[in-house]
Amino acid sequence: MDNEPSKRALQKAGYRQVGVFREDFWRDGRWHDHWEAEILRSDWEEKRTG
Numbered sequence: 001m002d003n004e005p006s007k008r009a010l011q012k013a014g015y016r017q018v019g020v021f022r023e024d025f026w027r028d029g030r031w032h033d034h035w036e037a038e039i040l041r042s043d044w045e046e047k048r049t050g
Helices: 004-012 041-049
Strands: 016-027 030-038
Touching: 004 030
Parallel strands: none
Antiparallel strands: 016 030
């Protein structure tokens, strides 16, 4: 993932990395990885209520 600030924001919100698709797509003359993340409803609710 090229956008590290976005990745950090998702992780701070409770998302966790579940996979990386290496060299998944071609853009701007080079291959890019696709970072996959998830959050479970129970984790989201716990994070939301503090």
